[in-house]
Amino acid sequence: MTQTYRKALQSKKKELTQKLAVREDIAVEPISEAIDQVQRASEREFAISRLDRDWQTLRAVEAALARMADKSYGICLRCEEEISPKRLNAIPWAPLCISCQEKVDEARETEHVDLAFSDAA
Ligand SMILES: [Zn+2]
Structure with missing residues (x-):
C-alpha cells in the first residue's frame, strides 16, 4: 500500500x-x-x-x-488521526485529514476577508 x-x-x-x-x-x-x-x-x-x-x-x-x-x-499532522485511503489516493501528499483541511481552508478564507477589510481602511 x-x-x-x-x-x-x-x-x-x-x-x-x-x-x-x-x-x-x-x-x-x-x-x-x-x-x-x-x-x-x-x-x-x-x-x-x-x-x-x-x-x-x-x-x-x-x-x-x-x-x-x-x-x-498517512497520519494527519493536526489531529493525528489516520488520513482516509480515499483522500491519499487522490492526493498522496496530503498532510491533513479532510476535516482538518476544511478547517484550515475556512481559517484561510476568514484571514483573506480580514486582509481585505484592513486594505480598505
Ligand atoms: Zn486531522
Whole structure:
C-alpha cells in the first residue's frame, strides 16, 4: 500500500522538478518588444502564481516522502488521526485529514476577508 503512494509521490516529485526547471528558463527570457510587455507581465504573473503552487506541491510531496521515511505517513499532522485511503489516493501528499483541511481552508478564507477589510481602511 505504502509502496504505491511512494511511487506516486516520487513520480509527482520528478514531474514537478522538471516542470519548475523549465519554467525558470521562461522567467528569465528577455523582453524584446515593449508592445509585449503588458501581456507578458500578466502572463508572468499567471506563471508565477502557478509556479508558486507547484513549489508548494513539491514541498508537500517532499514532506510526505520524509514522513514515509519516519513512518508517520498517512497520519494527519493536526489531529493525528489516520488520513482516509480515499483522500491519499487522490492526493498522496496530503498532510491533513479532510476535516482538518476544511478547517484550515475556512481559517484561510476568514484571514483573506480580514486582509481585505484592513486594505480598505
Ligand atoms: Zn486531522
